[in-house]
Amino acid sequence: GQSLEQPSEVTAVEGAIVQINCTYQTSGFYGLSWYQQHDGGAPTFLSYNALDGLEETGRFSSFLSRSDSYGYLLLQELQMKDSASYFCAVRGGSQGNLIFGKGTKLSVKP
Amino acid sequence: DAGVTQSPTHLIKTRGQHVTLRCSPISGHKSVSWYQQVLGQGPQFIFQYYEKEERGRGNFPDRFSARQFPNYSSELNVNALLLGDSALYLCASRADRGAKNIQYFGAGTRLSVL
16 A cells, blocks of 8 residues: 655744655655645645755755665755645556655644 | 645535536646545545556545546546535645655635535
């Protein structure tokens, strides 16, 4: 089967740095994605890693270690608007479909 | 360009009824996927369609079915509704090309089964 584990909640203050970890188990692996979802909104794509290493997109970075089946999303210079749920998702299995974790609710405090 | 559009935005049904949800992908996108999102959980994969053919199916009962039309829009049908089917149903489209497999989500249809 396929499963993803990520913390359920994280709290941080404005301007801080926060790291959201994700470990996964999948029978096939094509890449690890991260999506952001504000309350009542649609998930929106943030980042994607197919190979080991760090991908940087502005204030957000994502890391992947395929040998450890592990990745993380790093959010820098946190802003209030970053308060949202963050999902890691694996494209895997025999069909290569996107399987999501349960999400991490990030609360950014003033 | 319009994003992924879904209709209706909200729906209230009773147990045993049938529901049809609709999705129009981003222009030029031929792949459409459906997800169910229960409150406090991540989206759960239901179906993927590409060029009108089913390309993937998640762990959902046969009460769930879908189809894709020649214009790449899609419908998700759920028969014999149960209380547990209450959820946000998300549609996502994806471009043919692009190594990142980015899914573009619609705002969803919130289904309440009473």
